[in-house]
Amino acid sequence: MKSTNHRTPQKPLLVLPIEIYEREIDGRLWLAGEALQRGYQVLIAHHGAAFLSNLSDCGILYKDHGPGLSKLCEYHGWKDPSLWIGALDEEGLVFRDKNTYRKTRVDGKALQYINDVFFVGDTQKNAAGIECFAAHTHISGHPRFDLCHVKHCQSSPEEPSGKLHVLINTRFGSLFPLGEQTSTTLRHHLTNNPSLRKTVANELVIFREFMALVDLLSSDPKIKITLRPHPAERPDYYRKRFQHTDNVSVQRSFGVIHAIQHADVVVHDGCTTAIEACLMGKVVIGQRPPLPYTSMGYTDFCNQFSLPTTSAQETYNLITSLRSRQSYHAISNRMQALREAMWPSHHIANWNSIGAAMKILDVVDQQKLPPRPAPVLSLWHRWKIARETLRRHVLKGCSTCPPITSIVKKLGPALQQIQLTDSKFPVVTVDDIVRRTEYILGERFTVQNIGNNCFLMCSS
Template sequence: MKPFLIIPVENQVRELDAKLLVAVLAAQEGWTSIIGAKWCIHQRIGRFPPSIYIAKSLTERGMKMLHIIRRIGHYIIAWDEEAVAHYAPDIYYARRVAKDAFDLIDLLVAWGEDNRDLFYGHPACRREAVRVLGNPRADILRPEMRQLFQDRVDELQREHGNFILFNTNFNHVNGYHDTLNLLYLNNGEWVRGHWSLGMPDEFARGLFHYKRVVFEAFQALIPAVARAFPDRRIVLRPHPSENHDFWRTLLAEYPNVVVRHEGNVVPWLMACDCLIQCGCTTAVEGFLLGTRIVSFTPVEDPRHELRLPNELGTRCRTADEVIAAIRDPDPDLDPGGARRRLVGRFIHGFDNGLASARLIKLLPSHSPYASFARIPLRLSGIIKAELRTINRRRKQRSGSPRHSVEYNRQRFPRLEVSALQEHAERLRKISGAPRPVEVRYRHEDIFEVRARE
């Protein structure tokens, strides 16, 4: 049976457009892609023939699943979704690279030279497996791809006018549930939560303190901006894993402030007057789109600050400085071209074709782990996958916040086949791919994308 290209999506608003583009371009080469919610694909991972699987990270918490995926016979391609903005190498390795990750990954995709050097610096890295390709998420920011979002941009500007956009990334201290934070209170004691996994204890506690200070500063900043610009709409987009209700409650008294999370951030970045952020990769996307960026950095903390995003905008320490930057009628978005050169080291080939197309050229025609001799190992992998699914469902019934239906739905809202079909065809036409594609429903939150017969 012909292998599939299996493309799981964890955070729909952040990942779906780019990964659907991969599926559309792969269809041009005869591939059928399986795309959908990561947790749903994992529940059925043993029911696919040995195929090509694209992983979004190399973290310790994902290794159990990757071991199962390899046993089943899938060839594994991986990139780190969060590698563009990262901490110092020792912290990056502890947080984002499991000790046996390099043994499981057949093809490791680097966003750029910075990411490549990070991988190379790890003592277990197999350099021959690393390819510097860029990333599909950067593809949809290219000038020719932006028309994909133009209708939505026009809608947002009609609805919100010349709006100011805040993007937050406080999932470490304002998580969907307290136990998902870096630290949380348990019987009066601060204990480590889900997001501290892999971090040295001193760093986790320091990062928690830093994020809390910035989080509290944003809670004061947004009302100050709302008061300074009473006739303008302020839109807050929280991180997909944040507690969105916190912001809705905090900002309810300000009639010109709305909290929105739906859809990809790209049209919001294209439509807004300026983006206000701190250490958020959205600033990198905004810079490549030509968005005016204000980096609110109320404290100096080089060890815990994600510097790249903040270097791409006007740095401000106080609310008054932010308000003045918003009012600046003619800011220099890239003094001397330095910011563009900086980003070029982190994102490869942005001006030289699609990273998705470069990736597809490297796909093997079949999984090398599909031999008859591996059938017993495959069967053991299938059994492990089914047992994992049973365990996950048990945790869901027990009320585990990280496995709850509500948390999953916040990160991956329901999709209709018709909407996905329309979106896939728009991606195909804009990218110039010649063969029409067809999207088919396969299972709840799982779809097939193939060339139309």
């Protein structure tokens, strides 16, 4: 990677790659804020960006320690001995058993590149079972829970009046996957794949009950509903279905922490936002109706942070009961009991107080990364970006042609991959990053767009 001239102030560089923007950006920005205060410059970028190729003399904190990291190390050439590579699994709280976690989220080849592995808690560390590898291990918690603590302290709890704001987090990736047509996915329900058929059948039942809940809530003009699709879920259906419903908005552009902070109630099913919402003192409801295939039980980890309901009507009654002062205090006490049940927590090391970002950066500090000029695009990087831009235009142009030849048909998977990538990490502007940084950190930092979805942050 090329650097700017010698007049640029030299600082150690910490790189924070991102795959799914909305899921990862809040925690990354919180960590970036702590790093900036310690004198680092921070590069936040899509993990496949050409700008990340041939890095040296810097630190990289990746989002997991699975097979994707080993492929990225090969793709980007992250082999320079001056690199420090750390990993913190963004999905470290969500797994059914140790064997599944080790099979899908732990990769021996990736661990050969990693110097330090950070875990959200003891449970995840025990599940990973990486003691035989050379990487150092640390139980740090997760920076996004640091942010939850701060935003909870900044909020002033108020008893809901007649008006209520309900945040509904959907998670129906099997029904509305990124980069695919809904009709294609629903046809899977009729295939001979038993596992997929059961998953889709269960999700259809949960999905219909969620839509019934939105219909019930939207009939009350004093209830405002924010429907927030999962980052790995296409929002098109919801926007079309509720486009003429005044008190329903479909959005995920302001960040999940922001959405939780401004809601009175959070409704979900098996979604990690329940953990943040519980930590931030909100009323959290896990709505799960009886399912045709019971292998999907209510023991899912995220649902343990919620008050359980089994139907839209039951959820609606629970939400509207918050208008009663007596019911509000009773429900608040139930939520407080859920929060205290996690103390001390073997799942989340920073459940009681902030400290994850500090623990991670204490390890980074020990690496004594060298000060270096701010990185800029080299001619080689510009060539790679131009080549990828041309490839995208060609593929998207071909997608409008009728698939009558084998050549056009072969372009389908490549085009679908582009659509998937764009859905996970859409085009982000400097203003977007600055606005979210000011909300998360409460102060302004210098942000430069130095490439396609690559942002360099420095202290002012």
